Amino acid sequence: xxxxGQVIYPKIFxxxxxxxxxxxxxxxxxxxxxxxxxxxxxxxxxxxxxxCSGKKQxxxxxxxxxxxxxxxxxxxxxxxxxxxxxxxxxxxWAGHLEEGTIILKTADMLIGFLDENLIKKxxxxxxxxxxxxxxxxxxxxxxxxRMLRTLQVEHEIIVIKNDNDF
Numbered sequence: 001x002x003x004x005g006q007v008i009y010p011k012i013f014x015x016x017x018x019x020x021x022x023x024x025x026x027x028x029x030x031x032x033x034x035x036x037x038x039x040x041x042x043x044x045x046x047x048x049x050x051x052c053s054g055k056k057q058x059x060x061x062x063x064x065x066x067x068x069x070x071x072x073x074x075x076x077x078x079x080x081x082x083x084x085x086x087x088x089x090x091x092x093w094a095g096h097l098e099e100g101t102i103i104l105k106t107a108d109m110l111i112g113f114l115d116e117n118l119i120k121k122x123x124x125x126x127x128x129x130x131x132x133x134x135x136x137x138x139x140x141x142x143x144x145x146r147m148l149r150t151l152q153v154e155h156e157i158i159v160i161k162n163d164n165d166f
Contacts, residue, residue: 043107
């Protein structure tokens with residue numbers, strides 16, 4: 001499979017009981033000696049350690065959690081991942097994935113590795129500026145803005161307030 005001129009090859013990984021999710025992903029990237037990103041994950045956790053945006057301290061939560069999503073990038077030198085998970089009452093938590101997030105029974109993952117050793121991060125210059133048009137209170141708009149901020153892409157937000165703006 002090709003994306004942006006790079007060959008992407010997906011690999012399936014299964015993590016068993018007691019494995020630390022972040023440490024395991026770092027080990028996978030080192031073993032492959034490739035950069036990549038999470039395509040899919042299904043599994044559960046017994047403990048979750050997350051750090052909320054702007055906070056220095058992480059939070060450890062213990063329960064039986066279902067993983068909802070895991071997004072971000074991995075490479076042999078670092079991982080930048082955001083996780084969301086829920087408990088049996090559908091309470092949801094989310095934040096930066098930290099060490100100490102432990103698999104309860106299993107986690108099945110599909111990771112897309114790039115055929116280059118590292119992701120090339122280009123500096124964003126004013127002539128590459130992004131304009132994003134959003135709708136207030138739209139979850140997809142909020143997610144798009146979070147991705148731009150996470151990737152440190154310089155952007156301008158334009159809010160669509162009425163049908164004429166749309």
